[in-house]
Amino acid sequence: MKHAIVCGLLLSLLSVALAEEAKPPRLLLWPDGAPTGDGKTEKVDVPITVHLPPADKATGAAVVICPGGGYGGLVTGAEGHGIAAWLNGHGVAGIVLEYRMPRGRCEVPLLDAQRAIRTVRANAAAWKIDPARVGIIGFSAGGHLASTAGTHFDAGDASADDPVSRRSCRPDFVVLVYPVVSMTAIGHGGSRRNLLGANPSAALVERFSNEKQVTEKTPPMFLTHALDDKVVPPANSKMLYDALRACKVPARYLELPRGGHGLNGYKGPMWDAWQTQSIEWMREMKILPGGDKEKVQQ
Numbered sequence: 001m002k003h004a005i006v007c008g009l010l011l012s013l014l015s016v017a018l019a020e021e022a023k024p025p026r027l028l029l030w031p032d033g034a035p036t037g038d039g040k041t042e043k044v045d046v047p048i049t050v051h052l053p054p055a056d057k058a059t060g061a062a063v064v065i066c067p068g069g070g071y072g073g074l075v076t077g078a079e080g081h082g083i084a085a086w087l088n089g090h091g092v093a094g095i096v097l098e099y100r101m102p103r104g105r106c107e108v109p110l111l112d113a114q115r116a117i118r119t120v121r122a123n124a125a126a127w128k129i130d131p132a133r134v135g136i137i138g139f140s141a142g143g144h145l146a147s148t149a150g151t152h153f154d155a156g157d158a159s160a161d162d163p164v165s166r167r168s169c170r171p172d173f174v175v176l177v178y179p180v181v182s183m184t185a186i187g188h189g190g191s192r193r194n195l196l197g198a199n200p201s202a203a204l205v206e207r208f209s210n211e212k213q214v215t216e217k218t219p220p221m222f223l224t225h226a227l228d229d230k231v232v233p234p235a236n237s238k239m240l241y242d243a244l245r246a247c248k249v250p251a252r253y254l255e256l257p258r259g260g261h262g263l264n265g266y267k268g269p270m271w272d273a274w275q276t277q278s279i280e281w282m283r284e285m286k287i288l289p290g291g292d293k294e295k296v297q298q
């Protein structure tokens with residue numbers, strides 16, 4: 001009887017240990033204090049959850065994931081860990097970023113996104129990731145953050161003591177799903193207010209209207225938006241796409257005939273369509289194995 005109890009206890013402990021081991025690692029981006037963009041720092045936890053694909057499926061590509069939520073919260077389920085699981089199924093590492101809410105501190109989310117990209121590159125060897133195939137994906141306001149990271153970046157500080165800070169924060173590719181892009185009236189009022197405050201200056205609106213920040217150095221982008229989206233007008237994606245084309249940046253824009261904001265609750269044919277076509281686009285861009293790069297510019 002005692003033997004059975006001991007065996008049962010050992011099995012329970014083993015099950016707990018295996019369950020803990022199976023959990024994806026969760027790291028803090030700013031263990032020594034998070035910068036607020038004004039020369040100050042704050043002591044807060046800004047975590048990333050690192051979902052790595054099975055070793056036998058890994059392609060070496062990685063994507064930082066920015067969930068939506070209007071810059072007032074985070075939809076970390078369907079637009080976060082659910083996306084990581086989908087990416088893992090295609091051999092891509094998915095890194096879920098729980099970025100800080102700005103509350104009018106407009107630089108804060110961008111600093112977190114930039115740090116997340118740098119962190120992935122700094123850990124590339126340990127995570128078996130190609131540092132030249134690190135992208136970012138964003139949904140709704142998370143799409144604004146991802147497009148901001150794709151238009152506001154630097155090569156890192158080669159003289160920094162911190163090895164993470166030495167890395168570039170330029171994403172190698174960007175995927176935007178029903179994104180907020182502009183901080184003008186065509187964007188999303190709640191996201192603009194939460195990010196820039198109630199009465200932002202014209203210069204601030206310009207800086208964070210990412211359709212106005214595209215250059216020839218902007219990374220390739222895949223965009224998708226439902227034409228019946230009443231929350232974030234599809235003009236956000238169209239304006240950014242036009243700016244990318246004008247600068248000859250490889251881009252694809254998938255207009256979906258219906259689905260609204262959130263694409264029918266993250267399911268159904270419209271949701272499936274952008275997932276299928278974005279993977280095809282990544283193959284054509286040689287981010288993933290296979291594909292024909294000549295088809296990219298559409």
